[in-house]
Amino acid sequence: MRLLGVLGGMGWSATAEYYRRLNEGVDARLGGLHGARVLIHSVDFQPVDDAENAGDWDGMARILVEGAQSLQAGGADGILLAANTMHAVADQISEALDVPFFNIAEATARSVGESRQRTVGLVATATTMAHDFYTRPFQERGIEVILPLEEERPEVDRMIYEELVHGIIKDTSRKAFRQVMQGMADRGAEGIVLAGTEIGLLLEEDDSPVPLHDTTTIHVEQALDWMLADD
Template sequence: MAHQMRTLGMIGGTSWHSTIEYYRLINESASERIGQWSNPPLIIHSINIEVMREQNKEKINATYLDTANKLQSAGAEAIIICANTPHMAYEHVQPQIDIPILHIADATGQAAQKQGLKKLGLLGNRPTMTGDFIPKILRNNYRMETITPEGDAINQAHGYVSKELTQGIFSDQAKRFFLDQIVLLKERGSDGIILGCTELPLLLEQSDVNIPTLATTDLHAQMAVDFIFGEL
């Protein structure tokens, strides 16, 4: 089966915890198709998370373009960015390389569409919730509305993500905070919740809430596997 699989490039490191989760999910899903004694061809480039913490968009764009070019030169046939927030670099990078970047918002939108969802609450860090790189694709490609927490909740969510979740800390306090935000988003009309931080599905489970959740990590990893096997 190995010769029938496409080579996938993975940009990781933001955070390395999420990169491990992507690597695990992709390999587990692939193994279900080809057996436990085989695994897909993957090229991983792990960047320093500091480039994201500085919040310098030009530097982020340059770093992801450089990394994408390296993966393309190394033989990757498509690229997956192993986190939500770095997709802010997608519009800068994609036109300058010759292979596709599998966008996390497309994976999310396709799953939401299958469930008939129209208004999605978006949880994540500040750049993900205030940026347009996920809502724009959901709006233009899937005709879905996206809403985010109100007031200081965005700053609180960002604090939990940056200081705890990306450091591998999953506290009861963080879980209570995000569960409260899901209730508020549902009260404002959300019929689904995007867990738009790669570590959020590690903190929250579908059984914790009574509204559909879209775990972007899982959906994105499945999109990657579909590409590997030529089904995308």
């Protein structure tokens, strides 16, 4: 089994979910007492968030490249970044490594393409919704991406950063997400991409009027396929 490096801490609840799902996946595939070979570098999220809010992408990249390189130095055979928004600097991270880097946006766009859906809704942080680093892989595959209404986006961002990142689950937030997803479905979305690694902690398939694409699940499955592949 290959050793996977997980660059996490953005926030810790998502990193814990990655660790749980990776181990459950290995257990399901191999049985016995097998567990995932995982090396985790968990960053202090505050400086990363400060850089994001300042639009300091170089500053964010420096922190994350350092973390990714420490995983490589520790023996990781491949690396994933356990956060959607921070893929704004995915290219810089990938270019700084000599091992494979698993891009969550690319993996999700490929998975959506395989579902044959041509229009999907995207719920994510304000940064992810405001830039094309996440939607570009979808557009390259001819998939249209619908965003929440302009007036809905600040509340979606708030629920992610003030609640889900801290592991806080509220029924009122679940109801708010349901309304946002229903609105996107009404505007033509055939599926909804949960482009926040913590959103899957709050929502289940029954919460959406159309199929959900949980990016954490997709990312983990890609990593498991690679970790357990025959050389």
